[in-house]
Amino acid sequence: MAYEAEYKQKLVSAEEAAKVVNSGDAVAYGFFNGKPIAFDRALAARHEELSEVIIITAVTTPPVPEVAQKPDSFIYVDLQYSKLTRLLKLGPNSVYYCPVLYHMSPKIFRGHIGVSPRVTAARVCPMDEHGWFNLGPQNSETRVKLAVAEKTVVEVSDKLPVCLGGAEEAIHISEVDYIIDGRAEEGPFNAPEAEPSPEDKAIAGHILKHIVDGATVQLGIGGMPSAVGKLIADSDLKNLGGHTEMFVPSYVDMIESGRMNGAMKEFDRYRVAYTFAIGSQRMYDFMHNNPGLASYNVEYTNDPRRIGAMKNFISICNIVEADLFNQVNAESTGYHQISGNGGLWDFVLGSQWSEGGKSFLCMTSTRKDSKGNVISRIVPTFKPGSVVTVPRQMVDYIVTEYGAARMPGMPTWMRAEGMINIAHPDFREDLIKEAEKMGIWRQSNKRL
Ligand SMILES: CC(=O)SCCNC(=O)CCNC(=O)[C@H](O)C(C)(C)COP(=O)(O)OP(=O)(O)OC[C@H]1O[C@@H](n2cnc3c(N)ncnc32)[C@H](O)[C@@H]1OP(=O)(O)O
Numbered sequence: 213m214a215y216e217a218e219y220k221q222k223l224v225s226a227e228e229a230a231k232v233v234n235s236g237d238a239v240a241y242g243f244f245n246g247k248p249i250a251f252d253r254a255l256a257a258r259h260e261e262l263s264e265v266i267i268i269t270a271v272t273t274p275p276v277p278e279v280a281q282k283p284d285s286f287i288y289v290d291l292q293y294s295k296l297t298r299l300l301k302l303g304p305n306s307v308y309y310c311p312v313l314y315h316m317s318p319k320i321f322r323g324h325i326g327v328s329p330r331v332t333a334a335r336v337c338p339m340d341e342h343g344w345f346n347l348g349p350q351n352s353e354t355r356v357k358l359a360v361a362e363k364t365v366v367e368v369s370d371k372l373p374v375c376l377g378g379a380e381e382a383i384h385i386s387e388v389d390y391i392i393d394g395r396a397e398e399g400p401f402n403a404p405e406a407e408p409s410p411e412d413k414a415i416a417g418h419i420l421k422h423i424v425d426g427a428t429v430q431l432g433i434g435g436m437p438s439a440v441g442k443l444i445a446d447s448d449l450k451n452l453g454g455h456t457e458m459f460v461p462s463y464v465d466m467i468e469s470g471r472m473n474g475a476m477k478e479f480d481r482y483r484v485a486y487t488f489a490i491g492s493q494r495m496y497d498f499m500h501n502n503p504g505l506a507s508y509n510v511e512y513t514n515d516p517r518r519i520g521a522m523k524n525f526i527s528i529c530n531i532v533e534a535d536l537f538n539q540v541n542a543e544s545t546g547y548h549q550i551s552g553n554g555g556l557w558d559f560v561l562g563s564q565w566s567e568g569g570k571s572f573l574c575m576t577s578t579r580k581d582s583k584g585n586v587i588s589r590i591v592p593t594f595k596p597g598s599v600v601t602v603p604r605q606m607v608d609y610i611v612t613e614y615g616a617a618r619m620p621g622m623p624t625w626m627r628a629e630g631m632i633n634i635a636h637p638d639f640r641e642d643l644i645k646e647a648e649k650m651g652i653w654r655q656s657n658k659r660l
């Protein structure tokens with residue numbers, strides 16, 4: 213093999229590669245399933261000799277990152293909290309959130325703005341005969357992070373699917389400083405595929421009415437968007453396209469059922485474009501070397517201008533709660549970070565720029581708190597600290613199991629009425645009273 217000698221020369225143990233990190237450095241890890249496992253363990257083992265090392269990552273998946281358990285030496289920064297990040301944050305750990313407009317993240321790394329990595333370490337697929345390491349199911353901003361770092365480390369896994377591009381889906385050995393053999397480590401996070409709840413199915417039903425043949429569909433992170441994908445797979449829609457930030461298992465259902473073939477797409481005809489994937493092993497197996505999919509950098513998938521250039525673009529994302537002013541919180545509760553803004557803003561805006569396009573922000577009307585009390589997700593105002601992820605002037609549709617409320621062009625009292633119309637019936641009277649106190653209710657509003 214042409215690159216065999218170079219490979220041997222760059223191949224080091226994880227311990228050797230981790231020596232490249234100095235106190236005070238910023239170290240970027242591959243996001244999602246790209247987190248280096250052996251490198252992380254070796255770096256954490258150096259905790260007694262290191263201090264103030266910033267680790268930059270996003271959507272932490274298992275195994276538990278070892279550096280996050282050594283808060284005296286490492287400051288763990290996550291751009292989008294996962295369940296695992298939330299649990300880490302509960303412990304005596306130094307875990308912080310970093311908000312980013314996702315499509316801008318490569319530009320931020322390229323410009324060395326904010327925390328800029330001196331070292332980047334990412335998990336990749338085995339090298340091919342031309343000297344390229346495919347980045348697996350996390351294209352995102354990985355190539356840029358590797359390019360801007362002074363030292364680059366790749367940890368080779370033979371369990372990641374090879375994800376065909378697109379663009380920027382691979383890195384060449386000539387750009388790599390150290391190679392670690394990570395084949396003994398576990399594979400990508402095998403997330404269980406949850407069955408949609410009756411509420412999820414009702415929400416999906418409200419959205420399905422708006423999807424036309426030939427539309428391009430984006431599904432966001434979380435349980436509910438998956439229900440929509442499954443319902444589409446069982447529908448009689450034709451020639452749908454896929455263009456998304458996150459590839460999820462329900463794309464497999466939409467493609468295999470023949471509903472989604474990309475035949476009418478303006479870009480990437482016959483292929484689903486995406487920038488990262490987290491899901492089940494069934495999904496990773498489907499992705500491996502699949503020419504029907506295209507792995508792109510996030511600047512491409514999430515650019516609202518590109519999204520807006522496609523016709524009938526349908527964006528479906530999950531949110532945490534919304535208030536009577538119609539502001540949307542998709543990421544926090546009080547001072548507690550739940551997830552992140554991620555690419556939400558990119559798709560909410562882009563889908564509304566699309567001719568015939570629509571944005572759907574979805575939630576069940578209620579949730580249960582830790583004591584089993586039923587709480588409305590439609591609230592008069594957010595509690596202190598809760599973040600507005602999507603401002604009210606950007607909101608298109610908000611959907612619960614009780615219906616879909618469209619907001620553009622509505623003055624405040626109509627928005628309040630729209631929100632109360634889709635609230636759980638048990639909470640509507642109280643919400644009306646609050647709307648009256650807030651001065652966003654008129655006598656002409658219908659009593660619900
Ligand atoms: C292609 C793209 O993906 S583009 C957009 C992608 N990014 C986004 O959409 C960003 C915003 N959205 C999200 O991050 C997610 O969709 C979420 C967090 C809104 C929902 O994700 P899900 O996994 O379905 O949420 P789930 O119902 O499991 O709730 C997650 C956590 O938030 C908590 N939570 C949810 N709603 C509330 C609320 N109103 N108040 C307090 N806590 C809440 C839950 O208790 C749970 O916490 P725990 O797991 O630590 O016990």
Ligand SMILES: CCCC(=O)O
Binds near residue numbers: 291433553
């Ligand atoms: C880094 C952002 C990931 C997301 O939008 O879920």
